[in-house]
Amino acid sequence: MTTAYHRALATPGAARFVPAAFLGRLPIAMVSVGTVLLVQAETGSYGVGGAVAAAGAVGEALLAPRLGRALDRFGQARVLSGCLAGHLAAMTTLTVAVTAGAPRPVWFTASAVAGGLLPPVGACVRARWSARLGGGELLGTALALESALDEVVFVLGPTLVTLLAVLIAPPAGLVASMVFLATGTGALIALRESDPGPRGGGAAASARMLRDGGTRTLLLIFLCIGIAFGGVDVSMVAFAREEGLAAVGGMLLGLFAAGSAVSGLVYGARAHTRPLSGRFLLAAAVMAVGMALPLAGVTLELMIPLALLAGTTVSPTLITGNAVVERLVGAGARTEGFAWLTMAVVSGIAVGAPVAGSLVDGGGAHRGLLVTAGAGVLIGSAALTGRRPLSSGRLVDHRPHND
Numbered sequence: 001m002t003t004a005y006h007r008a009l010a011t012p013g014a015a016r017f018v019p020a021a022f023l024g025r026l027p028i029a030m031v032s033v034g035t036v037l038l039v040q041a042e043t044g045s046y047g048v049g050g051a052v053a054a055a056g057a058v059g060e061a062l063l064a065p066r067l068g069r070a071l072d073r074f075g076q077a078r079v080l081s082g083c084l085a086g087h088l089a090a091m092t093t094l095t096v097a098v099t100a101g102a103p104r105p106v107w108f109t110a111s112a113v114a115g116g117l118l119p120p121v122g123a124c125v126r127a128r129w130s131a132r133l134g135g136g137e138l139l140g141t142a143l144a145l146e147s148a149l150d151e152v153v154f155v156l157g158p159t160l161v162t163l164l165a166v167l168i169a170p171p172a173g174l175v176a177s178m179v180f181l182a183t184g185t186g187a188l189i190a191l192r193e194s195d196p197g198p199r200g201g202g203a204a205a206s207a208r209m210l211r212d213g214g215t216r217t218l219l220l221i222f223l224c225i226g227i228a229f230g231g232v233d234v235s236m237v238a239f240a241r242e243e244g245l246a247a248v249g250g251m252l253l254g255l256f257a258a259g260s261a262v263s264g265l266v267y268g269a270r271a272h273t274r275p276l277s278g279r280f281l282l283a284a285a286v287m288a289v290g291m292a293l294p295l296a297g298v299t300l301e302l303m304i305p306l307a308l309l310a311g312t313t314v315s316p317t318l319i320t321g322n323a324v325v326e327r328l329v330g331a332g333a334r335t336e337g338f339a340w341l342t343m344a345v346v347s348g349i350a351v352g353a354p355v356a357g358s359l360v361d362g363g364g365a366h367r368g369l370l371v372t373a374g375a376g377v378l379i380g381s382a383a384l385t386g387r388r389p390l391s392s393g394r395l396v397d398h399r400p401h402n403d
Contacts, residue, residue: 004138004141004268005141005145005265005268007138007141008133008138008141008142008145009145011129011132011133011138011142012132012194013128013132013191013193013194014129014132014142014194016187016191016194017125017128017188017191017194018125018145018149020184020185020187020188020191021121021122021124021125021149021184021188022149022152022153022184023180023183023184023187024119024121024180024181024183024184024185024187024188025121025122025125025149025150025153025184026153026156026157026160026177026180026181026184027118027157027177027178027180027181028118028121028122028153028157029153029154029156029157029158029161029257030157030158030160030161030173030174030176030177030180031053031056031091031114031115031118031174031177032053032056032057032230032233032349032353033053033157033158033161033162033173033233033237033250033253034161034165034173034174034177035049035052035053035056035094035111035174036049036050036052036053036233036234036237036353036357037049037161037162037165037166037170037173037237038095038098038099038165038170038171038173038174039052039053039098039107041165041170042098042099042101042170045357045361046234046237046238046357046360046361047354047357047358047360047361048104048357049234049357050230050234050353050354050355050356050357050358051108051353051354051357052094052098052107052108052111053111053233053349053353053354054230054349054350054351054353054354055107055108055109055111055112055115055350056111056112056114056115056118057115057226057230057346057347057349057350057353058112058115058346058347058350059111059112059113059114059115059116059117060115060116060118060342060343060346061343061344061346061347061350062116062343063116063117064120064123064339064340064342064343064346065336065339065340065343067079067083067120067339068120068123068335068336068337068338068339068340068342069335069336069339071120071123071124071127071335071336071339072127072196072198072335072336073198074198075195075196075197075198076124076127076188076189076195076196076197076335077189077192077195080119080121080124080185080188080189081189082117083117083118083119083120083185084119084181084182084185084186084189086113086117087114087117087118087119087181088178088181088182090110090111090113090114090117091110091114091174091177091178092178093106093110093113093114094107094110094111094114094174095171095174095175097110098171099170099171115346118181119181119185120335120338120339120342121184121185121188122146122150122338122342123335123338123339123342124188124335125146125188126143126146126322126335126338127196127335127338128194128195128196129142129143129146130196131194131196132194139323140268140319140323141268143268143319143322143323144264144265144267144268144315144319145265145268146322147260147264147268147315147318147319147322148260148261148262148264148265148268148315149261150318151257151258151260151261151264151311151314151315152257152258152261153257154253154254154256154257154260155254155255155257155258155261156254157177158233158249158250158253158254158257159250159251159253159254160173160176160250161173161174161176161177161250162237162246162247162249162250162251162253163247163250164176166246166247167247196335213386214277214324214386215324215325216386217382217383217385217386218280218321218324218325218341218386219340219341219344220344220382220386221284221317221321221379221382221383221386222321222341222344222345222348223344223345223347223348224348224375224376224378224379224382225287225314225317225318225344225345225348225375225379226344226345226346226347226348226349226350226351226352227348227349227351227352227371227372227374227375227378228291228348228352228371228372228375228376228379229345229348229349229352230348230349230350230351230352230353230354230355230356230371231352231353231355231356231368231369231370231371231372231375232253232256232294232369232372233253233349233352233353233356234352234353234356234357234360234368235294235356235360235365235366235368235369235371235372236249236252236253236256236294236307236365237249237250237253238360238364238365238368239252239297239303239365239366239369240252240300242364242365243300245300248300252303252304252307253307255304255307255308255311256307256308256310256311256314257311258308258311259307259308259309259310259311259312259314260311260312260313260314260315260318261311261315262312263311263312263313263314263315263316264315264316264318264319267315267316267319268319276320276323276324276327277324279316279320280317280320280321280323280324281383281387283313283316283317283319283320284317284379284380284382284383285380285383285384286313286316286317287313287314287316287317287376287379288376288377288379288380288381288383289313289376289380290309290310290311290312290313290314290376291310291313291372291373291375291376291379292372292373292376293306293309293310294306294307294310294369294372294373295366295369295370295372295373298366317379321341322338322341325337325338325340325341348375352371352372352375355371356368356369356371356372359371
């Protein structure tokens with residue numbers, strides 16, 4: 001298994017841009033949970049915390065495709081620099097506003113701006129891989145590696161932010177996320193040699209994706225994945241508090257992500273003969289079942305293995321979905337294409353987090369997990385109804401690939 005990843009990491013520049021992007025991505029797993037914890041500490045409501053976090057997801061969803069287009073047009077260094085400065089200013093405003101008891105509209109506005117300007121490091125690093133590897137078989141391995149690293153981020157991020165918020169002070173987790181973001185994104189900006197740079201000549205990814213039935217199905221599935229994530233983020237933290245072990249909430253989210261990371265690494269190291277579209281639809285169907293598993297976690301002892309097992313169903317869906325986008329868009333719009341998937345996921349989080357928070361406030365953590373299970377049903381339904389458009393055209397490729 002390690003041979004394929006060793007070959008991918010031997011790609012010129014990868015040894016530097018991969019760790020930089022990893023550090024810069026930690027905040028994507030910290031900001032939402034940290035915001036919920038900060039607001040809940042001040043108001044006593046998970047519903048309000050989820051709603052403020054959702055405002056950030058809405059801001060990110062609205063701007064992600066536009067930032068992706070700007071990254072393709074102007075290059076990563078210029079766009080990432082502006083995003084970093086704006087996000088740090090907005091996140092500082094949010095933290096101070098909540099702790100100082102400023103009017104709630106300020107909280108929502110600052111969260112939306114911070115989310116909208118969160119540097120799209122994940123899309124940027126995938127675009128660097130795509131520019132270096134083109135359509136070669138190693139690109140699938142690289143995308144699997146990035147998906148696994150995303151899940152490692154979701155192991156460390158929630159655990160760190162929860163421990164800092166519980167053991168030090170509610171704002172501590174968000175402060176740490178700003179430090180990680182500034183360090184990692186700053187390092188990525190400095191790596192100009194691997195920056196794909198301004199790229200013109202490609203048709204807008206939005207026009208391609210929204211015209212094609214297969215890509216509309218893809219976006220719908222990623223939207224439902226985001227709803228599941230939003231439900232998990234809020235409900236697992238609430239479940240741990242109900243068990244009297246508040247700091248364990250981050251561990252449960254980490255186990256969910258750890259399962260996904262392991263399955264992603266195993267999946268990415270294998271050669272596959274099934275067409276990409278078939279692999280994506282099969283992975284989505286398995287994930288649909290996996291999202292119902294946490295409902296059976298009526299005790300902490302049961303929730304631990306179920307969270308891990310549910311997580312194993314996530315990464316193959318994300319890996320194959322990103323591979324689908326890479327094949328659908330041209331070289332001049334790769335970053336925008338990856339950003340559209342980000343938009344779909346964070347839009348789902350914007351729906352799932354506040355709905356789960358309201359259900360938790362009204363009936364406990366397992367009520368919130370109904371959001372995750374329901375999202376799984378929607379994932380499976382979308383895969384079933386969209387199998388025909390996803391099984392035709394450019395997505396069908398019978399050659400073996402490591403994606």
